[in-house]
Amino acid sequence: MFESGSYIEELLRYSSETKSTDLHICSGIRPMVRINGKLQEIEDKEKVFPEQVDAILRSLLNDKKLEKLYENKVLDFSFSISGVGRFRANAYSQRGTYAIAIRMLPFQIPKFEELGLPEISKNLTAKSRGLILATGATGSGKSTTLASFIDLINENYNYHIITIEDPIEYLHRHKKSLVTQREIGEDCLSFSNALRSALREDPDVIMVGEMRDPETISIALTAAETGHLVLSTLHTVGASKSIDRIVDAFPPNQQNQIRSQLATVLEGIISQQLIPRIDRQGLALASELMFVNPAIRNLIREGKHYQIGSIMQTGQGQGMHLMEADLADLYNNGKVSKEEIFMRSTDHQLLTQFLNRR
Incomplete structure (x- = not known):
């Protein structure tokens, strides 16, 4: 039998242990996590069904928030699980079913x-x-x-x-x-x-x-x-x-x-x-x-x-x-790839100038 509370806790523990930034739960596919900026399936989990997503939402939301979700078709909320962490989430409707995107938040405010x-x-x-x-x-x-x-x-x-x-x-x-x-x-x-x-x-x-x-x-x-x-x-x-x-x-x-x-x-x-x-x-x-x-x-x-x-x-x-100066420094210091910095630059000519100043 599907236990929504223990299932979501298990997924969030996995996300925490793998240092994922985000967890996605959507019917028709395995749960997915974003690690180092890349989205990937959790291989040892089965595909999720719409009724399972609904059960997860019922375990995370009170009646008032559920009603607001059903009315607006989208809801932002936050929650904590003892011993696991604190999380920010967005539940939203897609293709007539609900999906959930969950962001991991540290308990401690980063210095x-x-x-x-x-x-x-x-x-x-x-x-x-x-x-x-x-x-x-x-x-x-x-x-x-x-x-x-x-x-x-x-x-x-x-x-x-x-x-x-x-x-x-x-x-x-x-x-x-x-x-x-x-x-x-x-x-x-x-x-x-x-x-x-x-x-x-x-x-x-x-x-x-x-x-x-x-x-x-x-x-x-x-x-x-x-x-x-x-x-x-x-x-x-x-x-x-x-x-x-x-x-x-x-x-x-x-x-x-x-x-x-x-x-x-x-x-x-x-x-x-x-x-x-x-x-x-x-x-x-x-x-x-x-x-x-x-x-x-x-x-x-x-x-x-x-x-x-x-x-x-x-x-x-x-x-x-400027952003381009920092992007160039990250590349010149061997931290990120040239492809990544050009993807994120809004002024390629200026970025090239900063790269050539080395």
Whole structure:
């Protein structure tokens, strides 16, 4: 007889032991895990049937969340299994049946030193106001970077930190700071709703899991403008594209105002990608780091985002660097393949220039 609780626990233990980042359960195929960036079947498991996926979901979700899944056909949630780990999951409908994608989350928030980011990026956590963005594709480690930043602030400052997440990924203990965490659907209705109420909860720092819509972006900019430190994520690669995404979320008649606000409050952008290592010992982090200086503020205000890359190249003394520079360094140091870096570069000509500087 199929025991959904023990079955999912066994799969998650296997995922943990093999250091998988993700587990996929979909009817008609064996469960699959992603190891070192590559998806592969779990060979000793049988194909999963729709009723088994349904049973797994019933073991992971309460009645309220099941009802929400059946209504919306998709659901984000998180859960823990004692002795195994903490997990973020997305259940979704496909071909009339449900599938589940599960991301492994460590119980402990990774220390900044473990992330592989430039030491100077830690300076962003000393800001007392403004907007800091972590950007990148899904699975690039944005949430982990922000969690580590929040932990640094928590260790060093007497602040009230509010996190707004969907779902809550890392659990923060109170250290020097008071940390209150709100989950969409459990503690609040939406990012914009939670962000608006957060401004009345005496915050010093607000972490918004994702700036998904114009309303959330607008309130986040206002929060940063009124003296709060706001941290958030975007699904973009590169600093200039992140600025484009924020501005383009608004109709043309509002874009000048948004550029002006963004030019005033933006403090820094960390863009990142995770790339399979040549030695197959995990993933290597490639990053782009932009600190906002007066020249960049002027370019944002004037809508000349395409010139920001040039300023970043001349601003290396301030700790800034482009993604292509980091990709080239990873290849030149023998950590990743040339094929991988060209797949992840958005400017092959610039990447070639950095490769040839060696």
